[in-house]
Amino acid sequence: MITWDGELLHEIAQALLQYYAAKSRQLPWRETTDPYKIWVSEVMLQQTRVETVIPYFKRFITRFPDIHSLSQATDDEVVKYWEGLGYYSRVRRLHEAVREVDETYGGSVPSEFTSFRLLPGVGDYTAGAVLSIAYGKDTVAVDGNAMRVFSRVYCVNEDVASANAKRIVTKMVQEILPPGYAGQFNQAVMDLGATICTRSRPKCESCPIHAMCCANVSATQDRYPVKKPKKATPTLFYHAFLIHNDDRILVRQRPKKGLLGRMWELPNLPCEGTSIVDEESIYHDAMMAFSIKIDRPVVYLGEYEHAFSHVKWHMQLHEICVSSDECASDCRFVSPNERSSMTFGTIFNRMMQEFISF
Ligand code: SF4
Structure with missing residues (x-):
């Protein structure tokens, strides 16, 4: 790791500000200084690419244009507007936080770091980004992009996922941050990390700070x-x-805590692996687990996978027909209409889109 003198830090900051002034990306959340909208965009952008976020952001803001409209909406509707973006705990915490802002702060997003940081789901990065962009506060915003850029700029020889690397980079960014221009500076780093200082093959020849990196x-x-x-x-x-059961299918709500909490799913049972499918035992297990009476033999439909950040699901899908409404208490049969207002995990949507006509 190397150290820089004050003049060089100033040069880096100036080069990034000039780069932002000349080449900043045109994004819908950059057309506003409304802290609520900027907050929503920052939450959506966590672990998600800008191109994916844009249509979700527009749809979400059209339906929930301000703190009050989001605060008043039901959990189910809010999650429905997030469906497909993944990491659903993000939107639940955002909803919770927005309700707190509506009730405690009269609908105004707090402009003090400590108050904003205390809201559910708001971490150092989100607080730093929103306060610097919306309120012009001199706060740093160190996310994965900033970690990558400044690990390279300073040759940080610490595991990037470690608390030590985070501490080192945050301190360096604090030293570099140009007072009064933190919003532009933070967004310049976001743009640089997304378009030039990319994970693989950074385009150093186009980088505004290549001579200082x-x-x-x-x-x-x-x-x-x-x-x-x-x-x-x-x-x-x-x-x-x-x-x-005719045009209705059996669905189940997931537990409140854990992966895809409170979202809907196709009923499923854990198994050991992908080894030979024994239809007799599956038939029996499904009857017992979901308290259904099966009319026709189980038909095997195929295999599906979905990778989360820390675990992968592998599911073998089977089709069953029943003519009785009898089912376990945590399950229910739903019509296509009801189904369209429910939020399912991506893997279940893929299964349904392939085998059910909407
Ligand atoms: S010079 Fe290259 S490695 Fe250094 S910050 Fe710029 S793009 Fe990243």
Whole structure:
């Protein structure tokens, strides 16, 4: 790791501000200074690409244009407007926080770091980004992009996922941050990380700070950010069921806590792996688990996978037809109409889109 003098820090900040003034990306949340809308965009952008977020942001803001409209909406409707973006706990915490802002702060997003940071789901990054962009506060916003950029700029020899690397980079960004221009500076880093200082093959020749970047000067871009080898993601295996009763299908709500909390799913049962499908035992297990009476033999439909950040699901899908409404108390048969207002995880939507006509 190298250290920089004050003049060089100033040069880096100026180069980033000039780059932002000349080349900033045109994004819908940059057409406003409304802290609520900027907050929504920052929450959507966590772990999600800008191109994916844009249509969701527009739709969400059209339906919930301000704190009050979001605060008054039901949980189900809010989650429905997030469907497909994933990481659903983000929107639930946002909804919770917005309700608190409506009730405690009269609908105005707090402009003080400590008050805003205390709201559900608001971390250092979100607070720093929103307050600097919307209120012009001198707050840093260090996310994965900033970690990558400054790990390279300073040749930080610490695992980028470690608390130590975060502390080092945050301190460096605090030193560089040009007072009065934190919003533009933070957004310049976001743009640089997304378009030039990319994960692989950074475009250093187009980078506004290439002459001041340690990794570029020492031709060690590939070495930074330093990453410890990741543990393999575990896979969980399930049998999932598309259980028809005429045009209605059986669905189940997931538990409040945990992955896809309170969202709807096709009923499913954990299993050991993908080894030979024994239809007799599946038939029996499904009857017992979901308290259904099966009319026709189980039909195997195919395999589906979905990777979350820390676990992968592998599901074998089976089709079952029933003619009785009898089912377990945590399940229910729903019509196509009811189904369209419910929010399902991506893997279940893929299964339904393939085998049910909407
Ligand atoms: S010079 Fe290259 S490695 Fe350094 S910040 Fe710019 S794009 Fe990233």
